[in-house]
Amino acid sequence: MTFHFQSLKSLAKHHHFLSKKLKNSDFFLVGGGVRDLVLGLTKAPIDIDITLVGNPLEIYDTIDKEQLSHFITEKFGTITLIPKDQKTEIKYEITPLRAETGYGDFRHPEEIFWSDDLLLDFQRRDFRINAMYYSTKQLKAPSYETEKTLDEADLIKILQKEGFLYLSNTTTLIIQDKKLISQLFPQGKLDSDFLYYLLDIQRSAYFFGNKKTQEKSHIQLNILIDPAQGLQDIATKKLQTVGNPDTRFQEDALRLLRALRFVNVINHKLLQQNKKKKIDPTQKVRLFDFESETRKSIKNNHALLENIAKERIREELMKAFSNGNPFAMVALIDEAELLALIFPALALTKHIDQPIRYHPFDVYSHILLTLYHLQAINENPLVRFSMLYHDVGKVGQYAEYGKNLSKEEIRLLLASPLNHRISGAELAKEDFKKLGFSNKEIEEIQRYIREHHTPGEILLAHPQNWEKKLRKMLSENGFERVNNLLDINIADRMGMYNPLQNASDLSDSRYLKELLVKLENEEGQFTSKDLAVKGKDLMEHFKLKPGKIIGELLQVALDWVLGDIKNRNTQKLIFANLANHLKNKGI
Template identity: 30%
Template structure:
């Protein structure tokens, strides 16, 4: 297998080689290269100390206790190259961070502390002689005429088998860092892999430990899971591992809540429907995907089954909104994320009817926000597909067409092509409520298509108003 490295990566390897240090590319970059994926996220490990690293790459930045020096990445400015000293870790008092970092002497020590076998590989330039510090059990594979793969935990085999497997004892790995459980699920979803049986059982056993982790970090992993190419499969792992019950118990309660009843298109229970809706959501926006996942989360609380077998969920969107607010606060959403999240959940039931007036459609736009309308439509389509319905309907297509037309009309007085200053200038008025009244009258005439929204037409109408008042 031929491996081609970016110039900046090869330069780092060459610099450390010439300085007499061991240097290896490690982590996800090795995994991605073996899978034929393009990566711009490069990590290195070396036997050089942080101080020695800075002598080799003087432009680096070192300001942490983990032995990592950051250097600019010309191919991805927001993902600097990370060069870390070999290290081992001792003690984990908060199920996340080691209590003690020890600079290592051997590459094997560094690789053995990593989370999963697919991330515990390294490759080195063959110009560097194989270090005596690498265990005799370490398997090597020539990748090209220039590089050698170092794979002590058979990560390449797990890539071929499409398995996420913990390095060593999975129970120990997750007690060291409980966030690794979410990482296992997320990486499996990103790569389309399964989780190895013993590793998965350890996640199920230790799932409650995820509550020890900062909510910001949990949200970060959850967002990556939802944004992955396989969010449906990932959410099944998320649920079956017990992590859903710990992180999103409101979503767990949706499973088993029936929806199928006379006159309704739904064929799945609420929980399955929500996962299916996420599967079909075409938006690339993670907040929209998350809103799609939980838009009906209030249905268990509003479930009613009538004597004729009809199932109702009256006002479930209101209850769902309150639950969404709680989830957003619990997971530490930013204000911008929360605002959009709440809007999408609150208004996902917007009416689509051939008898809607332009005013009704403008009201939908005001409630949802023009900037959110495409994502709201993506949620609506996903909602339909996730319930067993067709992707669209003639009513929905007509609604989309009318949205385009209505957007050509002003939404508020401020969208008129004239303003209060224009009115005061033409009528020689002073500021006051009379100016606002004139603008309101003009706005209504534009909305009702009595006049066009262009400056000359509106000025002409203002002059007519002046004549009528004389």
């Protein structure tokens, strides 16, 4: 089913709660929360946008702030409310109805005018599917002598002809005609008499979807105000700007990236929903695309993204890599000619061929394939970004290979900063810093890039040594990081499509994952803090003074104990082992 109007009833409780807090019931819920309910992508939105008539400072002063975390951004008049007693963190963002002019920096309006006209407010919004408003009212149920069940085409046809319709089974009034909207909400406030008039002039009781309904004397009416005809875009699965796309993107260039993210995340959720429902395979889910003029405008205006603050770009990328399909997001970024601007090191991997015996694709294609496989097994966005950059250092490394190096020169190259694991980590640092990622996030990404070959190196050792080497890796990195590195290893191998190696047989990598769980459950992350000896014990036993040697001995002890924690972690055995070590060093 294309439209899920029955889900709108979940907004009534938010409207009721906010009516008490705002001491006013004349307001609208708008934006992504309304959109996702109509699309059936959620039953309980947690980020809810609200708009109403008024001055933001006056609205803020009026709010009953008891049991609320709250703050106001005075420059743009946005009020944020977070209830303290909710099990699920719900965030309300309130911005008064307004009109905007002048976007000299392609980011912020130069002038904001507070308005009482909903039709002015919708014109400043980005995409038509995001410009649907919700209100609600309890009233006497309308009655009709005849009934008619509508399909999607019927519903759209009636809306285009009449400008409104009421659906009895979901108690939803949909209104699109701008003149009717102005009459129903003069000065942004509901006219109850005109509301009853609209319900009375409809000739039949219309039903959409499940026809079952209980007759009640009074109903909680859901009012969906759709002046931009977002429902038509949901029906055709097209993302289209409100008004001229060039104007919308030049007002706020971040909308270029938001457009890609909306299509990416919505499509991912539609596919996930389809998979869960096990829908008839002959009834494939229809995905969103861009309306043709919107698509052209994204490409034509792509360079404007350079004007956007890096933190805003990071936020969009994190949302796509956390909640969407990263593989498809990168493809959309590439198609929109934004790849070199957002991920410059990645863009340079295009057409960099690799040895066919290892990778029958260029570096860029291999990276995208590995990302595709990784996102199926790992949801951590930083791990996904690491996969995106794990081989970008090959551009410089392969450039050196082209100089016909000898085996010894290649060995020296792989031990140098031009090794793609080292250079790739530095390229990631440079690019992700420009995107506004924190130092902590960048260090995590770099760590995975530098270590992405480590699981493969364990597998090259004799199988009897796998457990010892994996235990050491667990000691140095912790369970989560090692598990992420094993996922990266699996995805890297799946993206090879190697014609001469059995890369598709991942039984050894999967065994390492099982072994990791076993070690975590039985031993945990064993570090130098868990040794039976401490630094002071070494100084007393070997008559040593504080210095670098103590740290070296503790590391030697740790490496030895990790070979058999259960039997070796005693002071007596550790001292004996270290005595031999010191003897061999001539100390």
